[in-house]
Amino acid sequence: MTPTFDLLTIGNAIVDILARTEDGFLADHAIEKGAMTLVDAERAAAIYGAMGPAIEMSGGSAGNTVAGLVSLGGTGAYIGKVAEDQLGAIFAHDIRALGVRYGTAPLETGGPPTARSMILVTPDGERSMNTHLGACTELGPADIDEETVAGARVTYFEGYLWDPPRAKDAILRAAGFAHAHGREVAMTLSDAFCVHRYRPEFLDLMRSGTVDIVFSNEAEALALYETGDLDEAVRRMGEDTRRIAIVTRGPEGCTVVEGGRATRHPATRVDPVVDTTGAGDLFAAGFLRGYTAGLDHARSARLGAVAAGHIIGQIGPRPQVPLRDLPAARAVWEEA
Amino acid sequence: MTPTFDLLTIGNAIVDILARTEDGFLADHAIEKGAMTLVDAERAAAIYGAMGPAIEMSGGSAGNTVAGLVSLGGTGAYIGKVAEDQLGAIFAHDIRALGVRYGTAPLETGGPPTARSMILVTPDGERSMNTHLGACTELGPADIDEETVAGARVTYFEGYLWDPPRAKDAILRAAGFAHAHGREVAMTLSDAFCVHRYRPEFLDLMRSGTVDIVFSNEAEALALYETGDLDEAVRRMGEDTRRIAIVTRGPEGCTVVEGGRATRHPATRVDPVVDTTGAGDLFAAGFLRGYTAGLDHARSARLGAVAAGHIIGQIGPRPQVPLRDLPAARAVWEEA
Numbered sequence: 001m002t003p004t005f006d007l008l009t010i011g012n013a014i015v016d017i018l019a020r021t022e023d024g025f026l027a028d029h030a031i032e033k034g035a036m037t038l039v040d041a042e043r044a045a046a047i048y049g050a051m052g053p054a055i056e057m058s059g060g061s062a063g064n065t066v067a068g069l070v071s072l073g074g075t076g077a078y079i080g081k082v083a084e085d086q087l088g089a090i091f092a093h094d095i096r097a098l099g100v101r102y103g104t105a106p107l108e109t110g111g112p113p114t115a116r117s118m119i120l121v122t123p124d125g126e127r128s129m130n131t132h133l134g135a136c137t138e139l140g141p142a143d144i145d146e147e148t149v150a151g152a153r154v155t156y157f158e159g160y161l162w163d164p165p166r167a168k169d170a171i172l173r174a175a176g177f178a179h180a181h182g183r184e185v186a187m188t189l190s191d192a193f194c195v196h197r198y199r200p201e202f203l204d205l206m207r208s209g210t211v212d213i214v215f216s217n218e219a220e221a222l223a224l225y226e227t228g229d230l231d232e233a234v235r236r237m238g239e240d241t242r243r244i245a246i247v248t249r250g251p252e253g254c255t256v257v258e259g260g261r262a263t264r265h266p267a268t269r270v271d272p273v274v275d276t277t278g279a280g281d282l283f284a285a286g287f288l289r290g291y292t293a294g295l296d297h298a299r300s301a302r303l304g305a306v307a308a309g310h311i312i313g314q315i316g317p318r319p320q321v322p323l324r325d326l327p328a329a330r331a332v333w334e335e336a
Numbered sequence: 337m338t339p340t341f342d343l344l345t346i347g348n349a350i351v352d353i354l355a356r357t358e359d360g361f362l363a364d365h366a367i368e369k370g371a372m373t374l375v376d377a378e379r380a381a382a383i384y385g386a387m388g389p390a391i392e393m394s395g396g397s398a399g400n401t402v403a404g405l406v407s408l409g410g411t412g413a414y415i416g417k418v419a420e421d422q423l424g425a426i427f428a429h430d431i432r433a434l435g436v437r438y439g440t441a442p443l444e445t446g447g448p449p450t451a452r453s454m455i456l457v458t459p460d461g462e463r464s465m466n467t468h469l470g471a472c473t474e475l476g477p478a479d480i481d482e483e484t485v486a487g488a489r490v491t492y493f494e495g496y497l498w499d500p501p502r503a504k505d506a507i508l509r510a511a512g513f514a515h516a517h518g519r520e521v522a523m524t525l526s527d528a529f530c531v532h533r534y535r536p537e538f539l540d541l542m543r544s545g546t547v548d549i550v551f552s553n554e555a556e557a558l559a560l561y562e563t564g565d566l567d568e569a570v571r572r573m574g575e576d577t578r579r580i581a582i583v584t585r586g587p588e589g590c591t592v593v594e595g596g597r598a599t600r601h602p603a604t605r606v607d608p609v610v611d612t613t614g615a616g617d618l619f620a621a622g623f624l625r626g627y628t629a630g631l632d633h634a635r636s637a638r639l640g641a642v643a644a645g646h647i648i649g650q651i652g653p654r655p656q657v658p659l660r661d662l663p664a665a666r667a668v669w670e671e672a
Contacts, residue, residue: 017426020656053403053430053654056392067389086422086449090353094389113422318389320356320651 005075005101006292008152010144010174011062012136012160012167013080013104014115015087018277018316019054021120026128031120036129036191038163039118044132047118056087057316058094059117061158061190064278064317068285068307070098073324074292077101077148079170083135087114094318104143107135125273125312133164140166141173149177153292154213156284159190162198175210184243186213188284189220196223203240212243213291215284221247234262244297248283253305256297265301268309268328278317283308286323290332302332341411341437342628344488346480346510347398348472348496348503349416349440350451351423354613354652355390357456362464367456372465372527374499375454380468383454392423393652394430395453397494397526400614400653404621404643406434409660410628413437413484415506419471423450430654440479443471461609461648469500476502477509485513489628490549492620495526498534511546520579522549524620525556532559539576548579549627551620557583570598580633584619590640592633601637604645604664614653618643622659626668638668 026033029047039047058067066076078095082088084106091114095102117131139161149155155178161167175185189195189202202224205211214237216224221233230247237245238257245257253266286307290300306328307319314320323329362369365383375383394403402412414431418424420442427450431438453467475497485491491514497503511521525531525538538560541547550573552560557569566583573581574593581593589602622643626636642664647653659665 048429051433053394053433054426055652055656056426058389090390090392093384097387097389315656316391320391 004151005077006153007066007069007074007076007288008079008148008155009062009066009076009157010079010155010161010171011060011158012115012131012133012164013063013082013091014060014117014131014136015091016057016059016117016119016277016316017048017054018057018119018121018275019052021052021122023122025051026120026122031128031130032193033122033128034126035193036131036160037193039130039132041132044116044118044130047130051118051120055315056090057318058091059278059317061160061188061281062156063091063095064281065156065285065288066100067095067098067318068282068311068323069289070100071319071323072286072289072303072307072329074289075099077152079104079143079148081107081135081139081143082114083107083111084109085113087116088135101148107138111135112137119277121275121277121315125276127275127277137164139164139170141169144170144174144177146177149174150181150183152178152183154184154186154288156186156188156288158188159194159198159202162194162201172210184212185210186215186288187211188215188280189224192219192223195220199224206240206242209242211241214241214245215248215280216246217248217280218250238262246287248280254283254301256301258297263297265298266305268305270309270313273312275315276312278311279308281317282311282319299332303329306332340487341413342489343402343405343410343412343624344415344484344491345398345402345412345493346415346491346497346507347396347494348451348467348469348500349399349418349427350396350453350467350472351427352393352395352453352455352613352652353384353390354393354455354457354611355388357388357458359458361387362456362458367464367466368529369458369464370462371529372467372496373529375466375468377468380452380454380466383466387454387456391651392426393654394427395614395653397496397524397617398492399427399431400617401492401621401624402436403431403434403654404618404647404659405625406436407655407659408622408625408639408643408665410625411435413488415440415479415484417443417471417475417479418450419443419447420445421449423452424471437484443474447471448473455613457611457613457651461612463611463613473500475500475506477505480506480510480513482513485510486517486519488514488519490520490522490624492522492524492624494524495530495534495538498530498537508546520548521546522551522624523547524551524616525560528555528559531556535560542576542578545578547577550577550581551584551616552582553584553616554586574598582623584616590619590637592637594633599633601634602641604641606645606649609648611651612648614647615644617653618647635668639665642668
């Protein structure tokens with residue numbers, strides 16, 4: 001059977017609430033800079049009450065990745081749980097308006113609301129996320145359908161899905177379907193603190209071959225191997241990953257390891273960095289756009305760098321122009 | 337009694353849903369370019385279903401004006417009706433986070449939802465608004481409290497308030513309180529189509545002295561006097577307005593008429609124009625910031641031009657940085 005689309009992503013379906021702030025605000029409110037921190041309803045209300053005026057935009061790591069891939073000309077689907085409320089309608093609208101297939105049943109009224117993340121962006125462009133998972137806590141195996149997974153060249157999920165209680169069962173089900181149909185499974189380690197929380201489980205997903213492709217940044221790779229030596233972490237990640245390990249290094253570019261061979265690829269220079277929200281998500285979008293189209297790793301990494309570079313030059317994690325029209329993206333396809 | 341703050345604004349409390357589009361989309365969906373068009377729930381759903389991914393930001397003309405005035409260092413309050421829903425919480429958060437006093441009781445769950453406006457921005461930067469009034473239809477005289485009106489140097493309202501059924505009664509009540517306490521009343525004509533709908537009533541508000549200061553753009557002034565001669569419209573508006581008539585003319589600047597004397601003031605040059613949403617609202621914000629601080633019309637008009645020029649260089653109608661910190665805004669205060 002021919003795959004019917006390039007990428008299925010599965011993640012926490014979140015609407016971002018983005019505001020600029022000063023570093024002092026993070027300190028005053030004990031917000032971990034650069035991290036994704038889970039907050040309960042009470043803490044969410046306290047942070048929201050204290051923060052400045054904001055803008056709202058659909059987000060969620062895996063949602064951003066499929067949005068980016070489609071914006072780059074690929075085809076995709078998404079699975080993630082919202083509630084039947086206004087933020088849920090916004091999330092569903094935005095992802096469907098891109099052409100992404102999205103059919104996850106929303107939680108009925110009366111349950112927890114659609115997830116939101118209060119994202120505070122400091123003058124250096126770094127983002128610090130405070131996420132209230134709400135309806136995402138209800139994602140489970142029943143939300144995974146075999147036909148959608150079977151139709152995707154790659155099924156990609158967030159490490160963040162180990163936070164809600166039953167999403168991991170959904171992922172194991174999806175990975176089973178994917179491999180049964182000869183497809184591949186990819187994951188992102190998501191966040192260094194998330195790696196701290198689920199280190200043995202993430203290593204087991206890799207070593208058991210449940211995932212074929214792993215995306216990570218430097219801090220996540222170091223956390224996974226509890227080391228301060230990045231070369232060691234990259235080498236071990238390469239060994240532990242069934243197919244491809246990709247470690248992004250911000251402005252230093254990325255390292256791709258496959259079959260014991262590591263290659264380095266450059267980042268796109270961005271000045272000024274407006275907001276790093278979505279940088280990793282869009283790198284994965286670009287890389288997977290190339291990978292699922294059969295490009296080599298160098299060109300896939302270039303697409304990743306173009307997409308990540310674009311997103312950190314604007315506010316928020318979803319591209320506001322079609323990425324496929326960017327000259328730097330076109331150039332990747334046009335070269336011999 | 338000394339006024340306790342500079343400006344009270346009263347308007348339709350709206351969350352904007354902003355998306356870029358092409359001119360063809362407006363034509364295909366019979367959307368009047370550059371206008372504010374009211375839409376019912378069915379039409380709102382149809383437009384939203386057809387439009388691309390969006391971002392959400394608090395809006396509403398008079399809300400934008402008080403937000404701009406506070407961003408320029410003034411003090412303000414706002415009256416407008418939201419529902420007890422997620423968009424209502426966003427609207428209330430954003431305006432309070434600026435330091436604006438906002439205490440209008442939200443509509444309880446079960447009634448119409450918080451108003452939204454689907455704003456389509458074409459490549460030329462022009463915005464076309466499709467507004468579903470929702471909870472705004474419930475604003476009425478009971479939402480006006482004498483103490484708030486009495487505390488404001490100027491009470492400012494939108495012509496758009498003639499669309500919901502009972503808001504005009506709220507305005508007449510507010511104007512009565514304002515004049516009883518020796519304060520002034522200002523209005524904006526809002527939109528040329530709105531002027532077409534309520535032309536005799538707007539003229540009566542002016543000629544009866546219910547309003548002291550009128551803001552208008554060229555198209556609204558021409559619509560008010562059913563003429564194609566702008567000089568005539570400006571002259572007649574000056575005659576009909578109790579105190580000050582201000583006609584904005586886009587990149588041509590503005591004309592201020594007081595006591596039969598008209599003066600011209602320049603606009604701020606902006607290139608590129610990203611999104612004209614909020615241009616008139618922010619001009620009024622800047623002018624009223626100067627006016628309520630006792631500046632002359634030339635300097636007030638400069639503050640208006642700075643605020644309007646800033647807002648059309650970004651997406652959406654609320655400033656994302658404090659306008660008082662802009663060098664051009666500082667310069668207005670620093671000159672001898």
